[in-house]
Amino acid sequence: PRPRPTVRVRPLTGTETRRGDQQVVHSLGDGAVHVSAARHDATFGFSAVFDAGASQEAVFEGSGMRQLVELAVDGFSCTVFAFGQTGSGKTYTLMGPLAQSGSQPASPALLGLMQRSFTCLLEQSRSRGSDLALSASYLEIYNEQIRDLLSPGPPCALPLRWSKTRGFYVENQLSVEFESLESIVSLLLQGSQRRRTSAHALNRHSAGLHPLTWVLQASACPSKQGTLCFVDLAGSERVKETGSRHCISLLAKPRGKRTHIPYRDSKLTRLLARSLGGSGITLMVACISPSSRCLSETLSTLHYASRARRVTTRP
Ligand code: ADP
Numbered sequence: 001p002r003p004r005p006t007v008r009v010r011p012l013t014g015t016e017t018r019r020g021d022q023q024v025v026h027s028l029g030d031g032a033v034h035v036s037a038a039r040h041d042a043t044f045g046f047s048a049v050f051d052a053g054a055s056q057e058a059v060f061e062g063s064g065m066r067q068l069v070e071l072a073v074d075g076f077s078c079t080v081f082a083f084g085q086t087g088s089g090k091t092y093t094l095m096g097p098l099a100q101s102g103s104q105p106a107s108p109a110l111l112g113l114m115q116r117s118f119t120c121l122l123e124q125s126r127s128r129g130s131d132l133a134l135s136a137s138y139l140e141i142y143n144e145q146i147r148d149l150l151s152p153g154p155p156c157a158l159p160l161r162w163s164k165t166r167g168f169y170v171e172n173q174l175s176v177e178f179e180s181l182e183s184i185v186s187l188l189l190q191g192s193q194r195r196r197t198s199a200h201a202l203n204r205h206s207a208g209l210h211p212l213t214w215v216l217q218a219s220a221c222p223s224k225q226g227t228l229c230f231v232d233l234a235g236s237e238r239v240k241e242t243g244s245r246h247c248i249s250l251l252a253k254p255r256g257k258r259t260h261i262p263y264r265d266s267k268l269t270r271l272l273a274r275s276l277g278g279s280g281i282t283l284m285v286a287c288i289s290p291s292s293r294c295l296s297e298t299l300s301t302l303h304y305a306s307r308a309r310r311v312t313t314r315p
């Protein structure tokens, strides 16, 4: 199966339970999500919905992530977008609960889509032999400034350039080759610790932040270089300020109608030009909280996701 828009409902957090938040989102099975609250009663249909009890592995296997990795190895530009409001589980879904020190989260069962994809990439690379070289880079866009999370030393903004052969690219971006899961996971951890948010445990500091990770696969034939890019979009409640609205709207458009991409509008859309354009393949993971306090953002996330669904299921 091709990757398809996926909805993930996280469990109520301890804080939400303690303060008595109502659970207003329920998965009805068969891809149906039901939202019920005082003035709202709506059911949305998707091809894949993961509820609070779904494991990280179930999300990896059920979202089509494995197929996306294979497409990247075959030379396609593939992108995974996690979107949803702050605190909805985007980072958890992509990376799992990252350990602060050491190189692994508490339990391998909690590894996110990224670590699982890395494992899958390495397997592919081994089975295809030496014509597959893997390298990774890790960037964040914060208030329209691009920072390289892998370069040591004090953070500085990197310029975004355009060339005929490469399209948009970040000048002086560090790209690190890797051959083992340990090395790529340790790059991910190092980079994540340099994120703007890492110093503060609080999510509200993450407004305007888009961490991106590219895993590049260079094959023997340069024209067949595939990419796999993970995007942890800034909280959807902040989309107006950050340009991620453009990305989400574009993703919700029929592929053939994505003629105008508003590259000028944000660095994010320029950087993701290849993924958002005609030949890119994207997997969108819409993350939602089940709490009554998040109702309006949950509804808007589900509306976006169901628009995108109509698109991707086209033959
Ligand atoms: P976001 O990145 O969207 O702001 P996070 O991924 O940081 O949200 O998740 C917010 C909180 O909810 C974190 O404490 C995280 O561990 C927890 N959480 C998110 N998704 C799940 C899940 N599926 N199962 C258990 N806890 C989760």
Ligand code: MG
Pocket (backbone or CB within 6 Å): 087, 090, 091, 092, 206, 232
């Ligand atoms: Mg996050």
